[in-house]
Amino acid sequence: MNYETLTPTPEQEDPELHRLLVSLPSYMPSAGFEDRVLSRVYRPAPAWVRALRRGPSRAFDTRKVRWWIGGMVASSAVASIVLAIVATTHWMQLETTWSTFSKGIILGAWRDAIAITSDVIVFAARTVAQWNLTGPDAVAFGIGGLMVVSLSAWGLHHTMRQFYLEKVAPNARP
Amino acid sequence: MKIPADLTNSTDQEVVAWAREGSERAYRELVQRYQRPVFSLVYRMVRDREKAEDLSQETFVKVLNALDSYRPEYKFSSWIFKIANNAAIDHLRRKELDTLSLDGAPDAVTAERREGTSLQLADNAETPLEELEARELGGQIEEAIATLRPEYRACILLRHVEGYPYEDIAQTLDLPLGTVKTYIHRARAELRDLLGPIT
Numbered sequence: 001m002n003y004e005t006l007t008p009t010p011e012q013e014d015p016e017l018h019r020l021l022v023s024l025p026s027y028m029p030s031a032g033f034e035d036r037v038l039s040r041v042y043r044p045a046p047a048w049v050r051a052l053r054r055g056p057s058r059a060f061d062t063r064k065v066r067w068w069i070g071g072m073v074a075s076s077a078v079a080s081i082v083l084a085i086v087a088t089t090h091w092m093q094l095e096t097t098w099s100t101f102s103k104g105i106i107l108g109a110w111r112d113a114i115a116i117t118s119d120v121i122v123f124a125a126r127t128v129a130q131w132n133l134t135g136p137d138a139v140a141f142g143i144g145g146l147m148v149v150s151l152s153a154w155g156l157h158h159t160m161r162q163f164y165l166e167k168v169a170p171n172a173r174p
Numbered sequence: 175m176k177i178p179a180d181l182t183n184s185t186d187q188e189v190v191a192w193a194r195e196g197s198e199r200a201y202r203e204l205v206q207r208y209q210r211p212v213f214s215l216v217y218r219m220v221r222d223r224e225k226a227e228d229l230s231q232e233t234f235v236k237v238l239n240a241l242d243s244y245r246p247e248y249k250f251s252s253w254i255f256k257i258a259n260n261a262a263i264d265h266l267r268r269k270e271l272d273t274l275s276l277d278g279a280p281d282a283v284t285a286e287r288r289e290g291t292s293l294q295l296a297d298n299a300e301t302p303l304e305e306l307e308a309r310e311l312g313g314q315i316e317e318a319i320a321t322l323r324p325e326y327r328a329c330i331l332l333r334h335v336e337g338y339p340y341e342d343i344a345q346t347l348d349l350p351l352g353t354v355k356t357y358i359h360r361a362r363a364e365l366r367d368l369l370g371p372i373t
Contacts, residue, residue, distance in 0.1 A: 021334035
């Protein structure tokens, strides 16, 4: 015997009252409810990020990731062999090219970077030296500096922290 | 598992699993599925649109932030209705405490504190918002439901409006099965008395 047929439906239990109650309208919250809820919900990071957080050994412990790593290792090995063959057969030509490249471009860029950094540091030091802060100005400057550092640290902490998770008793019975 | 383009045909358990994976679409789907029944239940319990919206929002935030503690072998709807019902009952209890203090709060030791916490008899005239709410929930049936005890109200709404079996209501409201049957029986009797001419 089917158990369902033995259990009366709400309609069978009290048809008239049921007819009245099911005719009641259902209400909707105001527009934007969904967005308001979601703005307060902490959504978990994507699966691969959470896997990385759990630990690198477990993160790579999937069939797909193993195939990817295997493919990368194999292609890197092939590329290295090809490079080694090219390097040994064209050694003189490569040496000349590298010498021109390193002297003309890399060395020049490095010198420019050093010069720009030195100029910025010297300019900043001279500017600060010209301020000649004394007494209350120096105190105000110090407090202002501390506030900037504190507010930056607080802002960073506030931005990076996770949404506070409220504990909810699970619906499940043991 | 790949998330389908249309989630409307997926089960609650599937949608929850995708939400746990971080899918925003899955979160939205859960809100869309339950915002109407949850809000309707809470609104009928507290009879204040603004408060009902706050409590519904709290319910969804609690549920969605605790999806990891949800056990898929149980109904998601039971879980969300349970939290919504608890929120509404807590609000009604707090409201009752606030309004029944005729002589001020029990801890009021000074005259100012007693005066500040004593019962202020409300003006009978309704504000425009209250009038609107009264009109919206103004049908005789709604009025009759509003006179029921909150526990009866939740039981009868879940049984007749949401079509829940007794076992699910018992699980949702954390009540013994016999108590649920008694509550529904009494609620029906009270409603029949109140709605006599209609039924």
